[in-house]
Amino acid sequence: MAKIDVRCPVCSNWDKIEISDDATKNVAKGLLAVNITAGMICEHSFIAYVDKNLIVRDCLIADFKIEVPEVSTTEGTKDDIITEAKSINHDLIKLNIPELLMASVFKAIFLGKGVIMILDDQFLANHIIYFFKYAMQNLFENDIIAMSKTDYKNNQKNYENYIVFEKREVIQDKDKSIDPKKLEIEKSIAKKFLGEYDLVTGLIILRNEIQKAFEYSKTLVDFITNSEKKAWTSKILIDNINAVHGERIQMNYLTFLYDIVDHYFKVEVPKIGGVTKFLGIL
Secondary structure, eight states: OEEEEEEOTTTOOEEEEEEOHHHHTTGGGSOEEEEEOTTSSSSOOEEEEEOTTSOEEEEEEGGGSOOOOTTBOOHHHHHHHHHHHTTOOHHHHHHHSOHHHHHHHHHHHHTTOOEEEEOSOHHHHHHHHHHHHHHHTTTSOOOEEEEOHHHHHHHGGGGTTSEEEETTEEEEOTTOOOOGGGOHHHHHHHHHHHTOSSHHHHHHHHHHHHHHHHHHHHHHHHHHHHOSOOOOOHHHHHHHHHHHHSOOOOHHHHHHHHHIIIIISOOOOOOOTTTHHHHTOO
């Protein structure tokens, strides 16, 4: 039996968890997903992702995660990701999509903006577009186009509302949606993926973060549109997220979700007493 140190992502309590040898012998093939049920460490349930060295790479709330059985390697899900990963060149992505660029594209998608990548290398263009579409996993609709600089110049008037990237720079952003100083969450998501040496591990964590953003923002949409109360506080909204997903988010993550609710889901966000200026949205 192997023992690993696991920390709860909700309350930060930690303990050693035993994993059977049968469960760990195939970890080298990918990432082991360990289902931590309520009572094993604390009152919360979540999933711990363990690498081949039996190091916990991430702990994520179970409500929005890939479904896994008790202490399982989730062979079906893992095999699907391994198959998809064959179409993604890890080194190519890391060399051509640094953290800030990846975060900026994520931001554009989260805001419901169309994206143009100016690239003359069609193979690289197709690869990058596939990567972002795979990361979004049919949750966030996205319109990502790759074209040569000449084609863009000849058709620029047709793409006035798109955010346009050339190499690693934003060259068109009509609404000034991309502010490198306000990409804290997006950069954190990108860093988690780029920091993983194993592609499958990185993809699992990346897709879970994207799913978290979608599910949490959708929870706010449902709460805002269905609640009779019209004067909310940040605490009420954070409490609602906690009640549904079992995680108490920080104010910066609430701000991040607010942008998605407002711009992607097109739902008018409420004015929050005392923190409107901090949120920087209304």
